[in-house]
Amino acid sequence: MQVTVSPTQVKGTVTAPASKSAMQRACAAALLKGGKTVLQNPGVSNDDEAALDIITQLGANVQRVNDTVVIESNGVAPISNEINCGESGLSARMFTSIAALSKTPITINGKGSLVKRPFDFFTEVLPQLGVDVKSNNGLLPLHISGPLQPKNIEVDGSLSSQFLTGLLFAYSAAGANDVTISVKNLSSKPYIDLTLKVISDFGLSKPVNNNYQSFNFSDQPINQSTAQPLNYSVEGDWSGGAFLLVAGAVAGDIVVKGLNVFSTQADKAVLQALMQSEATISIEESQIHIRKSKLKPFHFNAVDCPDLFPPLVALAAYCEGTSVIEGVHRLTHKESNRALTLQEEFGKMGIEIGFQDDLMLIKGGEGVKGAAVHSRHDHRIAMACAVAALGAEGDVTIEEAEAVNKSYLKFWNDLARLNATIYSLEKSL
Numbered sequence: 363m364q365v366t367v368s369p370t371q372v373k374g375t376v377t378a379p380a381s382k383s384a385m386q387r388a389c390a391a392a393l394l395k396g397g398k399t400v401l402q403n404p405g406v407s408n409d410d411e412a413a414l415d416i417i418t419q420l421g422a423n424v425q426r427v428n429d430t431v432v433i434e435s436n437g438v439a440p441i442s443n444e445i446n447c448g449e450s451g452l453s454a455r456m457f458t459s460i461a462a463l464s465k466t467p468i469t470i471n472g473k474g475s476l477v478k479r480p481f482d483f484f485t486e487v488l489p490q491l492g493v494d495v496k497s498n499n500g501l502l503p504l505h506i507s508g509p510l511q512p513k514n515i516e517v518d519g520s521l522s523s524q525f526l527t528g529l530l531f532a533y534s535a536a537g538a539n540d541v542t543i544s545v546k547n548l549s550s551k552p553y554i555d556l557t558l559k560v561i562s563d564f565g566l567s568k569p570v571n572n573n574y575q576s577f578n579f580s581d582q583p584i585n586q587s588t589a590q591p592l593n594y595s596v597e598g599d600w601s602g603g604a605f606l607l608v609a610g611a612v613a614g615d616i617v618v619k620g621l622n623v624f625s626t627q628a629d630k631a632v633l634q635a636l637m638q639s640e641a642t643i644s645i646e647e648s649q650i651h652i653r654k655s656k657l658k659p660f661h662f663n664a665v666d667c668p669d670l671f672p673p674l675v676a677l678a679a680y681c682e683g684t685s686v687i688e689g690v691h692r693l694t695h696k697e698s699n700r701a702l703t704l705q706e707e708f709g710k711m712g713i714e715i716g717f718q719d720d721l722m723l724i725k726g727g728e729g730v731k732g733a734a735v736h737s738r739h740d741h742r743i744a745m746a747c748a749v750a751a752l753g754a755e756g757d758v759t760i761e762e763a764e765a766v767n768k769s770y771l772k773f774w775n776d777l778a779r780l781n782a783t784i785y786s787l788e789k790s791l
């Protein structure tokens with residue numbers, strides 16, 4: 363799908379979508395907890411659908427009922443020998459360790475960008491836990507044969523936190539007791555806070571976090587009551603919400619609802635960058651009001667919140683001077699190599715992006731040009747280009763704009779509802 367965004371001032375009120383990070387974790391937790399779980403505000407993105415399909419293959423019964431998702435489970439009891447994780451890195455990395463709890467041999471597969479993303483972690487780690495693993499030279503598909511047995515182990519957390527998220531769920535569900543996962547160089551730390559929060563919200567046994575260097579399971583396995591259904595409300599998404607907030611800061615006067623300011627989500631840190639750039643923003647518990655004003659360049663460390671690079675590059679394009687974002691090394695293995703895609707696609711809009719070691723330098727404040735850009739099938743690149751287009755000097759046409767469906771199915775509709783002038787060849791928005 364090709365979408366053209368014409369320069370427009372956005373206005374009105376919008377509600378952020380459900381967080382796919384929270385939704386996918388809730389699916390895992392509902393499968394592991396057993397009994398009945400009712401998810402309120404469930405996600406509808408492609409990654410959310412992938413997680414629902416995976417837990418179905420792993421034995422859960424899943425139904426969308428009105429605006430909720432009802433999950434019934436007896437724990438991990440696969441009905442198939444394969445799970446397909448679509449394009450979701452989190453689902454593939456989290457559910458591999460969870461699927462390994464069963465003794466049924468299972469193939470972990472994916473599609474699109476996911477089949478190019480690294481999975482060597484499992485060939486190194488899972489055999490130490492009694493799981494037989496074969497990979498396609500470190501890539502998907504993986505063939506695993508469990509059951510996983512929790513043991514003291516040391517893992518490397520520098521590439522991604524998602525592998526650790528999976529191990530934490532699996533150890534918790536396997537009743538790990540007096541067992542420690544030691545972690546070197548953990549990246550994306552707040553995502554582990556979110557994992558631990560969901561583990562505890564679902565009453566699963568939660569390890570003690572020793573400064574992100576080790577996670578010790580010392581609880582006796584909890585005998586959870588599954589008699590009562592658990593009602594769980596999925597948080598709004600700070601990662602998708604960041605694009606809406608930047609849209610308001612560069613070209614609007616909007617109110618964003620549905621973002622919990624007390625969330626543990628990594629991308630809540632977008633507020634720090636917006637405040638540093640002196641955006642006109644008022645933050646209340648139930649809504650954030652943000653409008654266009656003169657913006658100053660900012661310096662932001664995104665090592666622990668790498669998904670903020672794309673929206674912050676769009677923000678930086680409108681800040682008067684050079685903004686600096688730290689953590690470029692975290693971008694290589696996402697849906698695209700995001701450092702290069704941002705440089706190339708924003709370059710087409712006249713925004714100069716340079717690199718110095720781990721820093722990205724974005725020269726802003728000199729105008730954004732109309733251009734034809736490409737999402738590279740990366741949802742966050744499509745959304746960043748769209749938001750940057752709102753204050754551009756001409757139309758920006760985005761190829762493969764449907765990439766947004768990975769995390770934010772209604773992105774184009776929400777932008778249109780905020781009065782953005784958007785035109786699509788495929789369908790009216």
Ligand SMILES: O=C(O)C1=C[C@@H](OP(=O)(O)O)[C@@H](O)[C@H](O)C1
Nearest residue numbers: 383452521522523524550553669
């Ligand atoms: O756990 C999660 O929900 C995620 C963790 C992050 O990945 P890394 O841990 O690989 O940085 C993030 O980039 C991804 O979009 C979602």
Ligand SMILES: C=C(OP(=O)(O)O)C(=O)O
Nearest residue numbers: 449450451452669696697
């Ligand atoms: C990298 C992302 O997700 P995942 O790793 O779960 O595919 C993302 O949403 O930007």
